[in-house]
Amino acid sequence: MAKASSMAKTKHGEGGLSARLVGEHGIGLFLSILFIAPIAWAILSTFKPPAEARLPPIPPWPTTGFSLENYVTLDSFGAGLWHSAQNSIFVAGSSVVLTAVISLLAGYGFSRFRFPFKNLFFILILSTIMIPFQSILTPIFLILSWLGLQNTLTGLILVYVTLQMPFSIFMMRNAFDAVPKEIEEAARIDGATNFALLTKVMLPLVWPGVVTVGLFAFLNTWNEFLAALVLMTDQGKFTLPIMMTAVQSGRFGAVDWGAVQAGVTVMMIPCLILFLLLQRYYIRGLTAGAVK
């Protein structure tokens, strides 16, 4: 707790400073390793040959030769890893696009137009964040079957996009609010139509908001577990988390830990890469939510 001090303006020339720096970076590095270790452990161990992957992962890297066998094995379970991966990519990809488009339109509508019950609609959408979706899964299940969408990826996507709405619309309305109205006026005087105005003039200006919304939509839908578990009962429609849990529970015979970690790696890598590339947008989204 003593670290609350606001030293580290880095202008201290006193002795003992370098010892302190070494200590602090020592702690920083140690903690970083601690947080990354489980991820690194899982990824490294997937390259062991299956026989070695059954043994405790000490050390985590392969010692009896490099192998991709675990990834190959995984494809033999149920409908296959790559089939589930395709489902996941389709679900997450469509959710990202739909979330971005729908919240872009709604954000524009809420920011730039006046219409009856505007505030009521806005509060209605935002207040859904208070209600846990876990408590309305049963009726969602029934509604999807009434719409003929039970056990379809389309149904799952629509549910996912709905769950993204409060955060995304809040983000996009703020993004539009931050654009000066004069820019629009100038474009209108130049004769831009309504739609051209949104796509050509406004879109580039609110693009960071769109990326943030898309990034959150991807991470949330790619990793979502409970709704997919409840709504997708047919093995051919399993997304990766459901598929891998089935493998881990021994549904397809003895648990093959090498294969499970291969699946975990496939699930983690896209999230980690996207986060490292778009970290700025992620933090922006978090703080926007936090500061509101």
Added chain:
Amino acid sequence: MSSITAKAGAMPSQPVRRRAKVDRSHWVGLLYIAPAILLVTVFFVIPLGMTAWMSLHNWPLMGQHRFIGLDNYLAITKDTRFWNALKFTLYYTVIVTIAIFAVAFPLALFVEKPRPMASVYRTAFFMPVVVGFASASLLWAWLLNVDSGLFSPAAQQLGLTEKKFNLIATFNPAFWSIIVMVVWKVAGFTMVILMTGLQSIPTELQEAAKIDGANAWQRFRTITLPLMRRTVALALILSVAGSILAFDQFYILLRGGPRNSTITAVYWIFNQSFVSFKLGYGAALSMVLLVILVVLSLIQLRLLRNPEGT
């Protein structure tokens, strides 16, 4: 249509022409928000109403449902397994929230200081957050496995335990393993929230207190903490709400075991609704959970409303 909205866009700077424009642009604005409203209505508002409606019925998956008034709610009062699940959920929520804060607060103080590498550390601490709960649970299921995992064999090889010790066979080790896993997964998130609060504190205040001779702990207690009320409240509520809804890790890692001792509220609702297919009863349980969460959100709104606190 473009000319109508063109005027709407010019509204604020030309108040004289406001009235006509407002009236004519009604429908255009609604058009833009229509897809969002449609989705939220069909997949949120209607299901919400249905949950309340179904909770008053005996509603099997197949066959006719039957109105039974408040019988489901009466049954809940006698459902000891649900109350045990709720008790366990609250126990878990309290412990995990304390654990997350105990780790996240020092981390936030550590990464908030401007120093070289600070952003690298921040990124490293944050990495587990973007990994999903399902992936993290599957990963730790392996690390915690008694034969093929990391911890038991490592402890044995280091001579800490004589035989391999199965961490998830009894309640306490299993429970604390989950706590460690969740803290690893979530601490980075709470850290970033707390960090935004720390950054909003003017440095002059800290400097002034320092000149007045306040030590680091005094400064933390009298400046940092009071000025962070809102942020701490937010981080607290996010952590509590998330923990009350915990499911993935208990389902994947422990299957509710050992001996059904780690079944959470959502897990019990899941079992009643989608394993036993008592949809009406599950809906009634959901209503109880929903009320708890809404009350929590209302407390949150209150806590966040007065910026300076009272």
